[in-house]
Amino acid sequence: MSKNSPRRFTKQRRLVHDAVIHRVDHPTAKDIFHELKGTGIGIATVYRQLASMVEDGILTTVDYDNETRYDPLTSPHAHLICSICNKIKDIELPKGIDNLTPEKLSFEINEIELTWKGICDDCQN
Amino acid sequence: MSKNSPRRFTKQRRLVHDAVIHRVDHPTAKDIFHELKGTGIGIATVYRQLASMVEDGILTTVDYDNETRYDPLTSPHAHLICSICNKIKDIELPKGIDNLTPEKLSFEINEIELTWKGICDDCQN
DNA sequence: AAATTTAATGATATTGGTTATCAATAACAA
DNA sequence: TTGTTATTGATAACCAATATCATTAAATTT
Ligand SMILES: [Mn+2]
Ligand SMILES: [Mn+2]
Ligand SMILES: [Zn+2]
Ligand SMILES: [Zn+2]
Numbered sequence: 213m214s215k216n217s218p219r220r221f222t223k224q225r226r227l228v229h230d231a232v233i234h235r236v237d238h239p240t241a242k243d244i245f246h247e248l249k250g251t252g253i254g255i256a257t258v259y260r261q262l263a264s265m266v267e268d269g270i271l272t273t274v275d276y277d278n279e280t281r282y283d284p285l286t287s288p289h290a291h292l293i294c295s296i297c298n299k300i301k302d303i304e305l306p307k308g309i310d311n312l313t314p315e316k317l318s319f320e321i322n323e324i325e326l327t328w329k330g331i332c333d334d335c336q337n
Numbered sequence: 338m339s340k341n342s343p344r345r346f347t348k349q350r351r352l353v354h355d356a357v358i359h360r361v362d363h364p365t366a367k368d369i370f371h372e373l374k375g376t377g378i379g380i381a382t383v384y385r386q387l388a389s390m391v392e393d394g395i396l397t398t399v400d401y402d403n404e405t406r407y408d409p410l411t412s413p414h415a416h417l418i419c420s421i422c423n424k425i426k427d428i429e430l431p432k433g434i435d436n437l438t439p440e441k442l443s444f445e446i447n448e449i450e451l452t453w454k455g456i457c458d459d460c461q462n
Numbered sequence: 463a464a465a466t467t468t469a470a471t472g473a474t475a476t477t478g479g480t481t482a483t484c485a486a487t488a489a490c491a492a
Numbered sequence: 493t494t495g496t497t498a499t500t501g502a503t504a505a506c507c508a509a510t511a512t513c514a515t516t517a518a519a520t521t522t
Contacts, residue, residue, distance in 0.1 A: 220469055220518050241509080254472040259509065261470095278403045278479075279508070292444050301444075306437030314428055318458040319417050327450040333443040345489050345498055367479080379501040384480065403508075404479070 219264065224253050228261040229270075238274050238281040238300040274300060288324065294332035301332070344389070349378050353386040354395075363399050363406040363425040399425060413449060419457035426457070 219225075231244050239247075245258045262282050265271040274281045276293060285302055292301040305326065313321060344350075356369050364372075370383045387407050390396040399406045401418060410427055417426040430451065438446060 218469075218519085222470060222518070224471070252472090256473080256510080257471055275400055275403060278400060278405065280403065292439075292442070294444075295447070303439055303442075306439075308433060308437060312431030312433060314417075314431075314453070317417070317428075318461070319419075319426075319453070319455055320461060321453045321455040322420070323454040325450070325452040325454065328439070328444070328446045329448040329450065330444055330446040332445075336443070336445060343490085343498075347489070347499060349500070365479090377501090381481080381502080382500055385499080388481095 219268075224257050225261055225264075227251055227253055228258055229265065232262065232265070232271065232282055233284050235284060236302065238276075238283050240279055240281055244282070276300065290326040290328070292332070293327055293329045294335055295329055296331055296335040299332055299334075303328075344393075349382050350386050350389075352376055352378055353383055354390065357387065357390070357396065357407055358409050360409060361427065363401075363408050365404055365406055369407070401425065415451040415453070417457070418452055418454045419460055420454055421456055421460040424457055424459075428453075 227248055228244060231247050232239065241255075241259050241262055244262065245253070245255050248258070262271065266273055266282070269286060270284070272283045272286050274283050274291065277298065281300065283302075288305050290303045290305050292303050293299070294301075305324075309324065309326065313324075352373055353369060356372050357364065366380075366384050366387055369387065370378070370380050373383070387396065391398055391407070394411060395409070397408045397411050399408050399416065402423065406425065408427075413430050415428045415430050417428050418424070419426075430449070434449065434451065438449075
């Protein structure tokens with residue numbers, strides 16, 4: 213949204229970017245950190261870079277179980293969260309959802325968050 | 338859901354229950370603790386009692402900003418969250434929402450979570 | 463290609479929400 | 493009343509996330 217600071221193209225920024233940009237499983241900062249273990253990157257830098265990518269609109273966040281997860285899919289979509297394995301799956305936002313938006317109120321809507329929680333097919337035994 | 342443990346009616350349980358059961362603003366554990374400041378109740382007990390009330394199905398939880406908030410409204414409903422004052426309002430779940438449920442997948446849905454984030458009328462200046 | 467500027471890094475301390483520990487207490491049953 | 497044991501409260505511990513700060517290294521200027 214705001215690009216007011218001159219962002220330097222560090223090797224750490226590239227590392228975090230490349231580690232998260234293609235992932236579809238909504239990793240935490242620690243997940244990314246562990247993936248980059250061999251590079252010597254600091255945990256604080258991972259947190260900082262992920263936060264700056266959110267600022268830049270490259271990532272969105274998904275809060276689950278009081279932990280921030282990062283999502284490279286920035287277009288509006290819904291989620292399926294398995295309460296057993298905690299996996300988060302992207303799913304298409306239902307077509308008619310915008311028609312159901314409460315417009316009577318003077319609430320200025322910026323964002324919709326739709327999540328179905330349950331048990332994924334892998335965990336159904 | 339499960340009432341497998343013999344729950345004792347302590348005065349602390351009554352205090353927490355009475356402090357949260359009629360609230361409509363989705364308080365945190367610390368909010369309840371501060372409301373009960375004069376009673377000498379311990380912060381750990383507040384956390385424990387709130388958790389046990391969730392177990393008993395008396396409360397539900399709403400996670401926002403990596404903090405657990407407690408909700409005495411246990412029937413399915415949606416939320417409006419103001420990203421400025423962080424107030425959470427209950428709102429009716431749109432009628433047609435169940436028809437939009439993704440049933441193609443073999444995902445066993447237990448719960449729906451629908452939240453609109455934006456700016457409440459009070460914060461629009 | 464230096465020299466300069468300063469954003470970014472990494473180690474680590476700190477914060478804040480939440481849970482674990484455990485001796486003391488009190489609810490409940492006998 | 494007595495015995496059992498769930499619950500309490502103080503506090504240590506845990507964990508995600510942020511703040512601090514000396515050092516490093518992009519980016520810009522000589
Ligand atoms: Mn997603
Ligand atoms: Mn609610
Ligand atoms: Zn699963
Ligand atoms: Zn507001």
